[in-house]
Amino acid sequence: MAxxxxxxxxxxxxxxxxxxxxxxxTRGISxxxxxxxxxxxxxxxxxxxxxxxxxxxxxxQAIELKPQNFKAYFYLAQAQLNLxxxxxxxxxxxxxxxxxxxxxxxxxxxxCELVLNAKRAKWxxxxxxxxxxxxxxxxxxxxxIEKAGFDQSHQxxxxxxxxxxxEATKQKVxxxxxxxxxxxxxxxxxxxxxxxxxxxxSFAFMHDPVITKSGQSYERTTIEAHLKxxxxxxxxxxxxxxxxxxxxxxxxxxxxxxxxxxxxAVDW
Amino acid sequence: xxxxxxxxxxxxxxxxxxxxxxxxxxxVSATDLQEWLIDIQVMDSAHPLYAGQxxxxxxxxxxxxPIEAPEVMFIRATAASCWDQKPRSIPMHPHxxxxxxxxxxxxxxxGWSPVQNVESVSMSLQSMLAGNYKxxxxxxxxxxxxxxxxxxxxxxxxxxxxxx
Numbered sequence: 001m002a003x004x005x006x007x008x009x010x011x012x013x014x015x016x017x018x019x020x021x022x023x024x025x026t027r028g029i030s031x032x033x034x035x036x037x038x039x040x041x042x043x044x045x046x047x048x049x050x051x052x053x054x055x056x057x058x059x060x061q062a063i064e065l066k067p068q069n070f071k072a073y074f075y076l077a078q079a080q081l082n083l084x085x086x087x088x089x090x091x092x093x094x095x096x097x098x099x100x101x102x103x104x105x106x107x108x109x110x111x112c113e114l115v116l117n118a119k120r121a122k123w124x125x126x127x128x129x130x131x132x133x134x135x136x137x138x139x140x141x142x143x144x145i146e147k148a149g150f151d152q153s154h155q156x157x158x159x160x161x162x163x164x165x166x167e168a169t170k171q172k173v174x175x176x177x178x179x180x181x182x183x184x185x186x187x188x189x190x191x192x193x194x195x196x197x198x199x200x201x202s203f204a205f206m207h208d209p210v211i212t213k214s215g216q217s218y219e220r221t222t223i224e225a226h227l228k229x230x231x232x233x234x235x236x237x238x239x240x241x242x243x244x245x246x247x248x249x250x251x252x253x254x255x256x257x258x259x260x261x262x263x264x265a266v267d268w
Numbered sequence: 269x270x271x272x273x274x275x276x277x278x279x280x281x282x283x284x285x286x287x288x289x290x291x292x293x294x295x296v297s298a299t300d301l302q303e304w305l306i307d308i309q310v311m312d313s314a315h316p317l318y319a320g321q322x323x324x325x326x327x328x329x330x331x332x333x334p335i336e337a338p339e340v341m342f343i344r345a346t347a348a349s350c351w352d353q354k355p356r357s358i359p360m361h362p363h364x365x366x367x368x369x370x371x372x373x374x375x376x377x378x379g380w381s382p383v384q385n386v387e388s389v390s391m392s393l394q395s396m397l398a399g400n401y402k403x404x405x406x407x408x409x410x411x412x413x414x415x416x417x418x419x420x421x422x423x424x425x426x427x428x429x430x431x432x
Contacts, residue, residue, distance in 0.1 A: 109273075201334060201382040202273065203280035225335050226382050234381040268280075 002032035006041065013045055021045040036065045043075045055079040070099045074107065077114050086121035093118045097208070101220065109221035115207050116259075116266045123263020138180055145172050193268045197255050201226060201234065205265050206255050210245040213238065217248045271331030275301045278329060281385055293390045296324065296351070303328050305343075306390050307356075310398045317360060318397050324356040325393065326368075327386055337380035340389060342368040360403050363396070367413045371406060372396065 005028030012020035025042035028035060043058035059076035063069050073096035080089035093114040100108030149169030153162045199206050199219035209217040214236045218226075224242060226234060233240040259265060278301045285295050292309035306325045310318035328339040342364060345356040358364060363371040373379035374392055406412070 201277075203277050222335075222382075229335055230378070230380075232381070234383040237381065 002028040002035050002038065004028075005031065006035070006038055009038075009041060009045070013041070013048075018045045018048040022049070034065060036062050036069065039065070040069065040071045040075070043072065043079075047075055047078065050082070052079045052082045056083065068099055068103075070096055070103065070105050070107070070111070073099065074111055074114065077111075077118060081114075081118060081121055084121075084125075086118055086125055090115065090118035090122055101208075109225070112207050112219065112221050116205060119207075119256075119259045120263040120266040123259060123261070127263065134180065134184065138176070141176055142173055145169060145176065193262075193265045194258070196251070197258060197265075205259070205268065206251070209248040209251045209255065211248040211251075212240055213244060217251055220245070220247075273335075274329055274331050274333040277334055281387075285387055288387055290387060290391060292394055293387065301329065304386060306386065307350075308390055308394050308397075310394065312398055315398065316401060317403055321359070322350075322352065322354060322356060323359050323397075324350075325390060327389075334382040334385070337375055337377065337384075338386070338389070340375050340393070341370055344368070359397055360405065361397060361400050362402050362404055362406055364406070365409050365412055365416075366405055367416070369412075369416070 005024050009021045009024030009028065012018070012024055022042055022045045025038050025045065028038045029042070032038070039058045039062035043055045043062065046052075046055040046058060055075060056079040059072045059079065062072035063076070066072070073092050077089045077092035077096055080086075080092055093111060097108065097111040097115050099105070100111045105111075146169060149165055149172075153165040156162060156165075193205060196217075197206055198204065199209075199222055200216065201218055201222040204219065204222075206217070206219045208220045210220045210223060211217045212223070212233050212235075214233050216233075216235050218234075223234075223245065227240065227242050231239055231241055282298055285298075288295070292311045294307045296305040296307050298304040304327045306327065307322050308325060309322050313319050324343050324345050326341055326343045330336050330338075342358045343356065344358060347353050347355040350356060358366055358368050365371070370393070372392070374384065374389065
């Protein structure tokens with residue numbers, strides 16, 4: 001019976017009637033509350049409806065019923081991203097990616113992309129907080145300097161003196177801004193991604209680099225896509241199999257650390 | 269149709285190609301992420317075959333680029349359609365058919381590598397021309413040009429010699 005509701009729900013989903021799909025899946029769940037796929041399917045329909053909270057709850061239910069659930073973690077991460085919970089999203093996306101790698105799921109590359117998006121979202125949140133804080137302090141100091149100038153200029157009626165005071169105030173504000181810029185070198189650095197952190201197949205920033213016999217590192221999902229077509233090392237053309245790839249842990253760590261202070265690099 | 273994977277890679281390749289400093293390689297058009305045109309020149313000004321000539325390459329990308337090789341061939345163009353008001357012809361070369369199809373292992377399924385890119389392929393073709401002094405077409409050119417109905421990438425060339 002529950003399977004029947006699932007089939008009806010899937011039909012509605014295919015047709016783009018996501019609300020109908022949700023109600024079919026809900027009816028299925030009331031028949032069989034342990035049917036995992038009904039939760040993940042309803043999560044997908046609710047995702048389409050942008051009902052993030054509901055989508056998130058479905059994913060959590062599905063994970064409770066089946067812990068190694070790629071789809072559930074994948075949608076959970078996206079719901080969390082939309083709910084502006086980047087830390088949780090990163091953890092869910094990483095879990096999805098790990099499950100994807102161990103089960104050779106066809107959507108692993110998408111999970112990898114999601115991990116990077118979560119890292120960028122995490123950086124954006126931190127960056128926003130940092131800028132707000134800095135700007136607040138900057139604004140306070142700027143106000144104080146301008147007020148001092150204003151008070152000073154009111155003690156005289158000489159237009160030349162007033163002009164001089166105004167110029168001095170402007171100068172001070174400019175100095176203040178350059179001082180803040182100096183104190184924040186990260187903000188002045190040229191934004192450049194080191195080549196060794198970029199996958200030479202997709203040209204994308206790497207999340208899970210693996211190294212080949214020739215010493216070159218690639219993003220796991222892209223080199224695996226290549227190996228499906230041709231079991232050769234892209235650089236040397238020597239035979240290369242999936243089993244010969246090794247994780248490049250040091251580079252992975254370097255990429256992760258780089259993103260923590262340079263989240264923009266995800267879409268350089 | 270370029271897929272998401274191909275689109276992203278091409279979007280990242282484009283600015284590099286636009287800023288390229290490789291002499292004799294010029295991006296002519298890349299209005300979409302499916303077909304790009306590149307002009308190449310042999311930089312040897314004393315070359316008996318190609319000195320002073322510009323040739324036009326057409327790259328076509330599938331959704332699986334760069335896992336799958338791009339389809340690359342030389343194309344003709346009228347003088348009026350070119351930025352330098354000079355026509356483009358198909359270069360004479362023992363591995364280039366008169367319809368522009370190129371016999372190069374790099375562009376073949378088995379010879380392609382995803383670390384290649386538009387610029388590196390253009391450079392390979394540039395040096396393939398630069399190293400040739402034979403003013404001839406491949407064997408069987410007439411028959412091939414008359415009978416071939418396959419897309420360049422589906423033609424199974426037998427590579428007769430090492431540098432093909």
